[in-house]
Amino acid sequence: MIVSFDHVTYHYPGAKAPALDDVSFELEAGEFCLLAGLSGHGKTTLLHAACGLVPHFHGGTFAGTVSLAGLDTREHGPAHLGGHVGVLFQDPETQLVMSSVRAELALALESRGHSAAAVARGVEEVALALGIDALLDRSTHELSGGEKQRVALGAALAGRPQVVLLDEPTSQLDPVAGEELIGLLRRLNEEWETTIVLAEHRLERCLGAADRVISLEAGRVAHDGDPKSFLKWAAQHEPALQTPGAKLFALAGLKPAPTGVKQARSTLRARGLLPDEMDPLTSATPAEDRDRALAESPRPERAPGLRGLLGGRKGAPPALRLKGVWHELRDGPAILRGVDLTLAPGESVALMGRNGAGKSTLLRHAAGLMEPTRGRVERAGRVALLLQNPGDYLIHERVGEEASPAALAAVGLAAMAERNPKDLSGGERQRLALAIVTGGDGDPPPVLALDEPTRGMDRGAKAELAREVRRRAEQGQAVIVATHDPEFAAACANRAVLLADGRVIADGSAAELLAGGWYFATETARILGGAGGALLPEQGAELLRSPRTLLEVVA
Amino acid sequence: MRTTRLLFYRRLASPLHATRGGVGAVWALVLTAAALILYNPLPLAALALAVLGAGACAGVGRQLAGTLRTALIVGLPIVAINVLASREGLTVFARLGDLGPFGQGNLTVEAVVYGAVIALKVTLLMLITTLASLAVDPDELLRGFRRLSFRSALTASLATRMIPVLGADAGRLAEAQRTRPDDPARGVRGRVALLSAIVGGSLERAMEVAATLELRGFAVAAEGRSRSWWLRPWGSRGSGTHTPGPRAGRLNQHRSARRVGRPWSRHDLGFLCSALAVPALALAGRLSGAASFEAYPLVKMQVGASTFVLCAALIAAVLLPFADRRGIDR
Numbered sequence A: 001m002i003v004s005f006d007h008v009t010y011h012y013p014g015a016k017a018p019a020l021d022d023v024s025f026e027l028e029a030g031e032f033c034l035l036a037g038l039s040g041h042g043k044t045t046l047l048h049a050a051c052g053l054v055p056h057f058h059g060g061t062f063a064g065t066v067s068l069a070g071l072d073t074r075e076h077g078p079a080h081l082g083g084h085v086g087v088l089f090q091d092p093e094t095q096l097v098m099s100s101v102r103a104e105l106a107l108a109l110e111s112r113g114h115s116a117a118a119v120a121r122g123v124e125e126v127a128l129a130l131g132i133d134a135l136l137d138r139s140t141h142e143l144s145g146g147e148k149q150r151v152a153l154g155a156a157l158a159g160r161p162q163v164v165l166l167d168e169p170t171s172q173l174d175p176v177a178g179e180e181l182i183g184l185l186r187r188l189n190e191e192w193e194t195t196i197v198l199a200e201h202r203l204e205r206c207l208g209a210a211d212r213v214i215s216l217e218a219g220r221v222a223h224d225g226d227p228k229s230f231l232k233w234a235a236q237h238e239p240a241l242q243t244p245g246a247k248l249f250a251l252a253g254l255k256p257a258p259t260g261v262k263q264a265r266s267t268l269r270a271r272g273l274l275p276d277e278m279d280p281l282t283s284a285t286p287a288e289d290r291d292r293a294l295a296e297s298p299r300p301e302r303a304p305g306l307r308g309l310l311g312g313r314k315g316a317p318p319a320l321r322l323k324g325v326w327h328e329l330r331d332g333p334a335i336l337r338g339v340d341l342t343l344a345p346g347e348s349v350a351l352m353g354r355n356g357a358g359k360s361t362l363l364r365h366a367a368g369l370m371e372p373t374r375g376r377v378e379r380a381g382r383v384a385l386l387l388q389n390p391g392d393y394l395i396h397e398r399v400g401e402e403a404s405p406a407a408l409a410a411v412g413l414a415a416m417a418e419r420n421p422k423d424l425s426g427g428e429r430q431r432l433a434l435a436i437v438t439g440g441d442g443d444p445p446p447v448l449a450l451d452e453p454t455r456g457m458d459r460g461a462k463a464e465l466a467r468e469v470r471r472r473a474e475q476g477q478a479v480i481v482a483t484h485d486p487e488f489a490a491a492c493a494n495r496a497v498l499l500a501d502g503r504v505i506a507d508g509s510a511a512e513l514l515a516g517g518w519y520f521a522t523e524t525a526r527i528l529g530g531a532g533g534a535l536l537p538e539q540g541a542e543l544l545r546s547p548r549t550l551l552e553v554v555a
Numbered sequence B: 001m002r003t004t005r006l007l008f009y010r011r012l013a014s015p016l017h018a019t020r021g022g023v024g025a026v027w028a029l030v031l032t033a034a035a036l037i038l039y040n041p042l043p044l045a046a047l048a049l050a051v052l053g054a055g056a057c058a059g060v061g062r063q064l065a066g067t068l069r070t071a072l073i074v075g076l077p078i079v080a081i082n083v084l085a086s087r088e089g090l091t092v093f094a095r096l097g098d099l100g101p102f103g104q105g106n107l108t109v110e111a112v113v114y115g116a117v118i119a120l121k122v123t124l125l126m127l128i129t130t131l132a133s134l135a136v137d138p139d140e141l142l143r144g145f146r147r148l149s150f151r152s153a154l155t156a157s158l159a160t161r162m163i164p165v166l167g168a169d170a171g172r173l174a175e176a177q178r179t180r181p182d183d184p185a186r187g188v189r190g191r192v193a194l195l196s197a198i199v200g201g202s203l204e205r206a207m208e209v210a211a212t213l214e215l216r217g218f219a220v221a222a223e224g225r226s227r228s229w230w231l232r233p234w235g236s237r238g239s240g241t242h243t244p245g246p247r248a249g250r251l252n253q254h255r256s257a258r259r260v261g262r263p264w265s266r267h268d269l270g271f272l273c274s275a276l277a278v279p280a281l282a283l284a285g286r287l288s289g290a291a292s293f294e295a296y297p298l299v300k301m302q303v304g305a306s307t308f309v310l311c312a313a314l315i316a317a318v319l320l321p322f323a324d325r326r327g328i329d330r
Helices: A043-050 A100-111 A114-129 A144-157 A175-192 A201-207 A225-236 A243-253 A261-271 A286-297 A359-367 A404-409 A426-438 A459-474 A486-492 A525-526 A539-543 A548-552 B019-038 B042-056 B059-083 B110-133 B138-143 B148-179 B187-215 B220-224 B248-252 B265-286 B303-321
Strands: A003-011 A019-025 A032-036 A063-070 A086-089 A163-165 A197-199 A211-218 A219-224 A320-328 A333-341 A348-352 A374-379 A382-387 A447-451 A478-481 A495-499 A503-509 B092-099 B102-106
Touching: A003 A043, A019 A063, A019 A100, A019 A211, A032 A043, A032 A175, A032 A225, A043 A063, A043 A163, A043 A197, A043 B187, A063 A525, A063 B110, A086 A144, A100 A144, A114 A144, A144 A163, A144 A175, A163 A175, A175 A197, A175 A201, A175 A261, A201 A225, A201 A261, A211 A225, A211 A320, A211 A503, A219 A225, A219 B059, A225 A243, A225 A486, A243 A525, A261 A447, A261 A525, A333 A359, A333 A374, A333 A426, A333 A503, A348 A359, A359 A374, A359 A382, A359 A447, A382 A426, A382 A486, A404 A426, A426 A459, A447 A459, A459 A478, A459 A486, A478 B303, A486 A525, A486 A539, B019 B042, B019 B110, B019 B138, B019 B265, B042 B059, B042 B110, B042 B303, B059 B110, B102 B110, B138 B148, B148 B187, B187 B220, B187 B248, B265 B303
Parallel strands: A032 A197, A032 A211, A086 A163, A163 A197, A348 A478, A348 A495, A382 A447, A447 A478
Antiparallel strands: A003 A019, A003 A063, A211 A219, A320 A333, A320 A374, A495 A503, B092 B102
C-alpha cells in the first residue's frame, strides 16, 4: 500500500478533543480517494498527517503510525516525505513562494538536488501537462486565482509524486475551472497511476471520479467504501453529505442514489422517467429540453419576470442602480464594460461568472469602494459589503467587541459574545462578519452584497446562510451574492446575472438561467435537463413524483 | 482586487525585461557606479534623463516619475542641510552671525551647488534602484547565487515574493475595515487591535509559507548543500549536487544529462555593451576633464563642447539597447 494509517490519534497542542481519533485505513497505489465530512471534522488534519506536517510542523500529541511510500512519518519529516507526496492546500496564495511561475515549478526539483537538465525537463513537462506553459514567464503575483491554483498544483506535481493530497482545491474556482481541475486529477490518476486523496465539500463535482470515499466524523472514520455505499450511508447517517442528485433520488423515492449526472439520467431513462434519447420521436436536444420546459412547464416555483418583479417590490424605487459602469485600469484592460444593473428592494440576485469576469469589482463599485471610470452608481442608502475572507474583519479578542449585541442577535450569535472570534467555525465566522458589516443598530442597510460567501463552507453552513439571505430579502433588503456555487445560488436567489469579460451577458430568473446549462447549472437541473426550471432537489423530486408531468415537460 | 503601490518586478514587453537577470543587474550597477564617479551636474543630469528615458522604454515610466517626486522631497533637505552645515565656499549670500560652538553661520553659494549635486546623485541612485527592482527578475538573479548559498538565495527570493503578498494582505484588511459601518481603529485600543490583527495575519501567513517550503524540501536542500560548493571535493562540483535521502538513486540517472544553457540574446549583448560603455565614458569624462567639477572654494565646472558630447554619449549608451525591440514578447 502507498498510504497507511494505523490507529492514529492526534491532539493539536492544548486541545482537549482529538482532531484524529483512532483512524485506520490503507490506500493502494493508483486509488482516487475522496475525503468527506463536515467542517472541523478532521479532513485537513488527516491530509497534514499523511504528509508529515502533523506532528512535525504542528506539534501536539501523536499516537499510532502513518506510513507514506513505506516511510514512517514519525521518522521522516515533511521535507523527506515531500519527495513522494505533492500537496495542494485551499489557498494558493500561501503555496506560491517564488516570484515567477518557472521558478515556482523548479523549486521542489532544485531543492531535492535534481540536475539542471532534469529541472528544466520537469518544469517543461508539468507545465505542458497542466496547460500552464503560457504562464511560465509570468510573475506569480499577477496570476488570477484559478491560474495560481494550477501553478500551485504544478509545483506539487513537478517531482512526479506517487501521492497527491488536495484540500478543497476547487473552493476558489469557478464551475468551469473546478470541473477542469477534477478532470485533470482523474487524468493524472489514470495515466500516471498517481494516488489522489481529495478533501472536498462539493462532492457532486468529484464523486463520479472517485474510487473510494472516506468520511470523517469528529476525527473518526465514520464510513469507508465506494461512492455508492457512501451515498447509501450518507442518506441514513449524515444527510448533509448527500449530493443534490442523491437527495433528489431519495426525496423522489428512487434507488440507487446516483454518483453523477450520467448515472442519474441513465437510471431515470431506464425507469421511463426521461425519454430515450435514441428515439427520435421522444428525444430532444438539451437546449430544446430546457427552452420547451421553461416555456410550457408547470413550475415548482414560478419564476417571476425581470427587474422589479423578480422577487422585488413592485413600484418601489431601486435599492441599487448601476448605469453604464466602466472600470478601466490605467495600464491594463477594462474590468467592467458598461454594466447596467438594477436591484429592487427585496430582490435577491446571484452574480455568477468565471474567475476574473468582474464580479468582485462590480460589488466594490456597488459599495462605493471603487469609483467608476465611466458611468455612475445610485444607492438608496449604505451598501453593506461582505468581502471574501471573513477573517479580515475580525480584529478583536472577543466576539462581543466586534459587533453590537443587536447585530449579534440578528445573526444568532448572541450567546457567543464572550468567545474568541478565532475559535468560531467557518460558518459562525461568516455570520459574525455579516453582523459586523450590516450593523445592528437602526435600520438595516437597504443593500447587502456578499462576495463568495460560501468558500470552504460545508453544505449545512451553506444552507444556513441561504436561509439568512432569503430572510433578509423577505424583510426588504436587496441582496446581491457573487458566487461560483450554482447550488447556493439556486437556494438563495430568485434572479441570476451572468457576467463575462466585464459585461452582463445574461440576466433572468434563477430558474431560467441555472437550468439546462453545463457549468452554471445545479446538479438537479443537469439531471433533469432543465425540465420545469427545477433547480433544487425538492423541486426536482416534485416533478419526479408525478412522472406524467415530467415526461410531458421533457418530451 | 486592490493593487499595491509597492515596487516589484513584473514581466513586461521591453528589451530590459527580456535581458537575463545577471546582465540587467550588472547594467544597473554600472549606472550606479557612473552616478558615483561623476560630479559635473551636466553629465549627471544627462544620466538622470537617460535613466528616466530607459524607464519609459521599459514601460515603468510612471513608477519612475513617482520615485522622482519622492527624490525631490528627499533632495531639498539635503541641499538645506549642506548649506547650513558646510563651512566651505567663498561666495557668502547670507550671514547668520555667531552660532556659538558651530562657529560663524555663513551660507555660501558653493554649498548650495554642492548640496544640489549630492541631491542629484541621490536622485539618480533612487531612480536606478527603482528601475532595477521593476525590470530585473529577482528570481533569475538569485538563482545564480544558489550554488554558493542555496538557503540564503532562497530566503532572499522568498522575501521578494512576500513583499507583494503581504502588501496585498494589508490592502485586503484595510478594505475590509472600510466596509464596516463603525471605525474599529478608533482610539488607542482599536489601533492596537488592528495592529495586532495585521501582525497576527503576517505570522499566520509566514507559518503557511513555511509549511509549503518544508514540503518542497527546504530542509533537505539545507542538508544536501550544507557544504558550500567551493568546499566540496573537486569531482562533485559538476552540475549534479549532493542529494541525501531515499531519492538519491533515482536522481543519479539524471546526472549525465546536461542542461542546455540559455543562449545570449541580442538584448543581453546590447545591455552588456552599454554596461561597458557607460562607466568607460564616465571615467573618460573625469580623466579628460570633460566632466571636471569643483565646488569649493569656488565653483569650477567644465561646460564646453566636450561636456555636451559626453552628455550625448552617455544618453546614447544608456538608451541604445532599447532601440532594438525584435524578439520582444510578454
